[in-house]
Amino acid sequence: xxxxxxxxxxxxxxxxxxxxxxxxxxxxxxxxxxxxxxxxxxxxxxxxxxxxxxxxxxxxxxxxxxxxxxxxxxxxxxxxxxxxxxxxxxxxxxxxxxxxxxxxxxxxxxxxx
Amino acid sequence: xxxxxxxxxxxxxxxxxxxxxxxxxxxxxxxxxxxxxxxxxxxxxxxxxxxxxxxxxxxxxxxxxxxxxxxxxxxxxxxxxxxxxxxxxxxxxxxxxxxxxxxxxxxxxxxxxxxxx
Numbered sequence: 320x321x322x323x324x325x326x327x328x329x330x331x332x333x334x335x336x337x338x339x340x341x342x343x344x345x346x347x348x349x350x351x352x353x354x355x356x357x358x359x360x361x362x363x364x365x366x367x368x369x370x371x372x373x374x375x376x377x378x379x380x381x382x383x384x385x386x387x388x389x390x391x392x393x394x395x396x397x398x399x400x401x402x403x404x405x406x407x408x409x410x411x412x413x414x415x416x417x418x419x420x421x422x423x424x425x426x427x428x429x430x431x432x
Numbered sequence: 433x434x435x436x437x438x439x440x441x442x443x444x445x446x447x448x449x450x451x452x453x454x455x456x457x458x459x460x461x462x463x464x465x466x467x468x469x470x471x472x473x474x475x476x477x478x479x480x481x482x483x484x485x486x487x488x489x490x491x492x493x494x495x496x497x498x499x500x501x502x503x504x505x506x507x508x509x510x511x512x513x514x515x516x517x518x519x520x521x522x523x524x525x526x527x528x529x530x531x532x533x534x535x536x537x538x539x540x541x542x543x544x545x546x547x548x549x
Contacts, residue, residue: 351535362436362522362540370535409475419465419488420538422475 321346321412325423333431334402340395340426342410352393353411353420354384363409369393380404405430434459436525436541444547450511453544457504457525463487464506465538466498469520478521481506510546518548 326341344350351370355363367378374386384395393410410423437456445451457464465488466478477490481500498508504525510517524538 355540360542362542363524364540365537368535368537411475419477419480419490420467420475421477422467424474 321350321414321421323410323412323421323423325410325426327426328424329427329429331429331431332400335399337398338396338400338404338428340408340410340428342393342395342423344391344393344410344412346391346412346414348414350412350414352384352386353413354378354382354393354395355409355411355422356380357407357409357425359406366395366408400428400430402430402432404428436523436539438521438523438541438544440544441542442545442547444549445513446549447513447515449513450509451513451546452507452509453521453523453546455506455508455523455525455541457506457523458527458539461525461527461539462504463526463536464500464504465524465526466506466508467522467524468492469522469543470516470518475522478508513548515548518546520545 322345324343332338353368354366356366357363366382367376369376369386377383382397407425407427409425411420413420439454463482465480469475479498480488484500495511500506520543522543523541526536526538
């Protein structure tokens with residue numbers, strides 16, 4: 320079975336500062352990796368995904384993530400955050416295209432002016 | 433294309449009652465998955481339907497059930513509601529085929545927030 324650990328439940332950061340949200344996963348097989356964002360009272364929106372190939376993946380809203388197989392990590396980064404990035408971010412894995420998503424517990428990003 | 437729609441958006445029930453939630457997938461999508469989101473347990477997979485058949489099931493009691501209709505719309509039902517069933521229930525659809533190996537993105541609806549009193 321797969322599992323996902325998001326090491327930080329909350330990350331406060333000032334506007335225009337860089338941010339990194341950490342995600343580690345555990346799986347005995349190859350997996351697909353995802354980051355989703357959830358704004359208040361809304362569903363989940365896909366930020367980016369790693370399926371194969373280049374380990375650095377770029378997503379929407381200026382976010383990027385790097386897949387590190389040896390460290391089983393998939394950390395999310397943004398060089399300069401905006402107030403509008405305040406939301407909950409979820410890391411997720413699935414072992415194949417037909418499998419369910421397994422989510423981490425989420426990281427609440429709070430961007431301060 | 434219209435996104436995934438879920439109805440109702442908000443629901444208040446009392447313990448012991450039952451509830452039915454509805455999900456309309458994106459047009460052309462045949463796979464529908466349901467997730468429960470709570471502050472304590474986070475996001476947990478409930479079940480997935482494809483072509484009116486349950487294809488995958490999470491670790492939830494039998495009080496949680498679902499079905500899918502020929503037009504791919506799906507419903508989930510929770511019987512004998514408990515306080516712990518209060519949650520945001522999210523539905524996601526994808527164009528996933530029967531058992532193909534190609535990745536198909538899951539698109540999430542806004543969710544139904546269920547409050548059990």
